[in-house]
Amino acid sequence: MEWLTVWLEPLAVTPVARLLITSSTTYLLVNAAHILSVGLLFGAILALDLRLIGFAKPLPLPLVAPYLSRLAGFGLALAMATGLCLFSVRPVEYATNPAFLWKLGLIGIGFANILAVHRSTGWASVLDRGQPTAALRISAVLSIVIWIAAVVAGRWIGFL
Numbered sequence: 001m002e003w004l005t006v007w008l009e010p011l012a013v014t015p016v017a018r019l020l021i022t023s024s025t026t027y028l029l030v031n032a033a034h035i036l037s038v039g040l041l042f043g044a045i046l047a048l049d050l051r052l053i054g055f056a057k058p059l060p061l062p063l064v065a066p067y068l069s070r071l072a073g074f075g076l077a078l079a080m081a082t083g084l085c086l087f088s089v090r091p092v093e094y095a096t097n098p099a100f101l102w103k104l105g106l107i108g109i110g111f112a113n114i115l116a117v118h119r120s121t122g123w124a125s126v127l128d129r130g131q132p133t134a135a136l137r138i139s140a141v142l143s144i145v146i147w148i149a150a151v152v153a154g155r156w157i158g159f160l
Contacts, residue, residue, distance in 0.1 A: 008091040017088035027089070034082035038154070041075030042147050044068045049140035052132045061130040069118070076111075099156035106150035113143050 011017060020027045048068040051059055087094050094100045117123050122136035132140070 004095055005092050008095055011088045011091040014088055016085050020085060020089050027086075030082050030085050034079060034086055037075050037078035037082055038151065039075075041072050041079055042151060044072035044075060045143060045147055048072065049143045052126070052140040053137055061126045061132065062128070065123075065126050072114075094157070097157055097160055099153050099160050103150055103153035103157065106146055106153055110143065110146045110150060113139060113146060117143075 122133035126132050
Protein backbone atom coordinates (compact mmCIF):
# COMPACT_ATOMS: atom_id res chain seq x y z
CA MET A 1 0.00 0.00 0.00
CA GLU A 2 3.00 2.29 0.26
CA TRP A 3 3.03 2.69 -3.53
CA LEU A 4 -0.57 3.93 -3.30
CA THR A 5 0.37 6.55 -0.73
CA VAL A 6 3.34 7.71 -2.80
CA TRP A 7 1.18 7.98 -5.89
CA LEU A 8 -1.84 9.67 -4.28
CA GLU A 9 -0.30 12.03 -1.70
CA PRO A 10 0.71 14.62 -4.33
CA LEU A 11 -2.98 15.12 -5.14
CA ALA A 12 -3.49 16.60 -1.67
CA VAL A 13 -1.08 19.44 -2.41
CA THR A 14 -2.53 20.49 -5.76
CA PRO A 15 -3.96 24.03 -5.96
CA VAL A 16 -7.51 22.65 -6.07
CA ALA A 17 -7.00 20.51 -2.98
CA ARG A 18 -5.30 23.35 -1.10
CA LEU A 19 -8.18 25.71 -1.96
CA LEU A 20 -10.78 23.20 -0.79
CA ILE A 21 -8.83 22.49 2.42
CA THR A 22 -8.31 26.17 3.27
CA SER A 23 -11.70 27.52 2.21
CA SER A 24 -14.72 25.97 3.85
CA THR A 25 -16.97 28.00 1.56
CA THR A 26 -15.32 26.62 -1.57
CA TYR A 27 -15.49 23.10 -0.17
CA LEU A 28 -19.18 23.61 0.63
CA LEU A 29 -19.91 24.86 -2.90
CA VAL A 30 -18.01 22.03 -4.61
CA ASN A 31 -19.69 19.48 -2.33
CA ALA A 32 -23.11 20.99 -3.13
CA ALA A 33 -22.29 20.91 -6.85
CA HIS A 34 -21.35 17.24 -6.48
CA ILE A 35 -24.63 16.43 -4.75
CA LEU A 36 -26.63 18.37 -7.35
CA SER A 37 -24.80 16.69 -10.22
CA VAL A 38 -25.46 13.25 -8.72
CA GLY A 39 -29.10 14.27 -8.41
CA LEU A 40 -29.15 15.32 -12.06
CA LEU A 41 -27.46 12.08 -13.11
CA PHE A 42 -29.70 9.82 -11.04
CA GLY A 43 -32.88 11.79 -11.76
CA ALA A 44 -32.37 11.58 -15.51
CA ILE A 45 -31.39 7.91 -15.38
CA LEU A 46 -34.32 7.02 -13.13
CA ALA A 47 -36.81 8.86 -15.36
CA LEU A 48 -35.43 7.16 -18.48
CA ASP A 49 -35.26 3.71 -16.88
CA LEU A 50 -38.81 3.97 -15.53
CA ARG A 51 -40.04 4.98 -18.99
CA LEU A 52 -38.17 2.06 -20.57
CA ILE A 53 -39.77 -0.31 -18.06
CA GLY A 54 -43.20 0.92 -19.08
CA PHE A 55 -44.18 3.80 -16.82
CA ALA A 56 -45.42 7.12 -18.28
CA LYS A 57 -46.34 5.54 -21.62
CA PRO A 58 -47.75 8.78 -23.06
CA LEU A 59 -44.19 10.16 -23.13
CA PRO A 60 -42.75 9.26 -26.54
CA LEU A 61 -39.47 7.40 -26.05
CA PRO A 62 -37.88 8.63 -29.30
CA LEU A 63 -38.20 12.18 -27.94
CA VAL A 64 -37.41 11.75 -24.24
CA ALA A 65 -34.72 9.05 -24.43
CA PRO A 66 -32.04 11.15 -26.19
CA TYR A 67 -32.77 14.16 -23.98
CA LEU A 68 -32.65 12.23 -20.69
CA SER A 69 -29.58 10.33 -21.86
CA ARG A 70 -27.69 13.57 -22.61
CA LEU A 71 -28.86 15.07 -19.32
CA ALA A 72 -27.56 12.01 -17.45
CA GLY A 73 -24.26 12.28 -19.36
CA PHE A 74 -23.89 15.91 -18.31
CA GLY A 75 -24.68 14.97 -14.70
CA LEU A 76 -22.11 12.16 -14.82
CA ALA A 77 -19.40 14.46 -16.22
CA LEU A 78 -20.09 17.11 -13.59
CA ALA A 79 -20.23 14.51 -10.79
CA MET A 80 -16.90 13.08 -11.90
CA ALA A 81 -15.26 16.52 -12.05
CA THR A 82 -16.55 17.63 -8.66
CA GLY A 83 -15.89 14.17 -7.20
CA LEU A 84 -12.26 14.33 -8.30
CA CYS A 85 -11.94 17.72 -6.62
CA LEU A 86 -13.39 16.33 -3.38
CA PHE A 87 -11.21 13.21 -3.65
CA SER A 88 -8.09 15.40 -3.86
CA VAL A 89 -8.64 16.66 -0.31
CA ARG A 90 -7.95 13.24 1.26
CA PRO A 91 -6.93 10.90 -1.56
CA VAL A 92 -5.15 8.23 0.48
CA GLU A 93 -7.98 8.03 3.01
CA TYR A 94 -10.63 7.74 0.30
CA ALA A 95 -8.63 5.22 -1.74
CA THR A 96 -8.55 2.89 1.25
CA ASN A 97 -12.20 3.40 2.24
CA PRO A 98 -14.25 0.28 1.34
CA ALA A 99 -17.40 2.33 0.68
CA PHE A 100 -15.51 4.58 -1.72
CA LEU A 101 -14.15 1.54 -3.54
CA TRP A 102 -17.67 0.07 -3.76
CA LYS A 103 -18.93 3.39 -5.09
CA LEU A 104 -16.27 3.47 -7.80
CA GLY A 105 -16.95 -0.14 -8.74
CA LEU A 106 -20.69 0.48 -8.98
CA ILE A 107 -20.14 3.62 -11.07
CA GLY A 108 -17.95 1.54 -13.38
CA ILE A 109 -20.66 -1.11 -13.69
CA GLY A 110 -23.29 1.59 -14.26
CA PHE A 111 -21.16 3.21 -16.95
CA ALA A 112 -20.56 -0.17 -18.62
CA ASN A 113 -24.33 -0.71 -18.60
CA ILE A 114 -24.84 2.68 -20.24
CA LEU A 115 -22.33 1.84 -22.97
CA ALA A 116 -23.89 -1.58 -23.56
CA VAL A 117 -27.38 -0.08 -23.80
CA HIS A 118 -26.36 2.68 -26.19
CA ARG A 119 -24.58 0.22 -28.48
CA SER A 120 -27.44 -2.27 -28.48
CA THR A 121 -30.04 -2.83 -31.16
CA GLY A 122 -32.62 -2.30 -28.41
CA TRP A 123 -31.54 1.34 -28.04
CA ALA A 124 -31.75 1.83 -31.79
CA SER A 125 -35.24 0.34 -31.67
CA VAL A 126 -36.25 2.78 -28.95
CA LEU A 127 -34.96 5.74 -30.95
CA ASP A 128 -36.64 4.56 -34.17
CA ARG A 129 -39.93 3.06 -33.02
CA GLY A 130 -40.15 3.80 -29.31
CA GLN A 131 -40.38 0.10 -28.46
CA PRO A 132 -37.93 -1.14 -25.81
CA THR A 133 -36.87 -4.76 -26.09
CA ALA A 134 -37.12 -7.17 -23.16
CA ALA A 135 -33.33 -7.01 -22.78
CA LEU A 136 -33.48 -3.21 -22.59
CA ARG A 137 -36.17 -3.40 -19.91
CA ILE A 138 -34.03 -5.80 -17.87
CA SER A 139 -31.07 -3.46 -18.32
CA ALA A 140 -33.23 -0.55 -17.08
CA VAL A 141 -34.14 -2.46 -13.90
CA LEU A 142 -30.47 -3.31 -13.34
CA SER A 143 -29.55 0.31 -13.95
CA ILE A 144 -31.92 1.51 -11.24
CA VAL A 145 -30.47 -0.99 -8.76
CA ILE A 146 -26.85 -0.15 -9.69
CA TRP A 147 -27.26 3.62 -9.41
CA ILE A 148 -29.20 3.42 -6.14
CA ALA A 149 -26.43 1.22 -4.76
CA ALA A 150 -23.81 3.74 -5.94
CA VAL A 151 -25.64 6.57 -4.16
CA VAL A 152 -25.89 4.49 -0.98
CA ALA A 153 -22.18 3.63 -1.18
CA GLY A 154 -21.41 7.32 -1.62
CA ARG A 155 -23.31 8.18 1.53
CA TRP A 156 -21.66 5.27 3.34
CA ILE A 157 -18.19 6.80 2.79
CA GLY A 158 -18.58 9.25 5.67
CA PHE A 159 -19.54 6.52 8.11
CA LEU A 160 -16.43 4.36 7.72
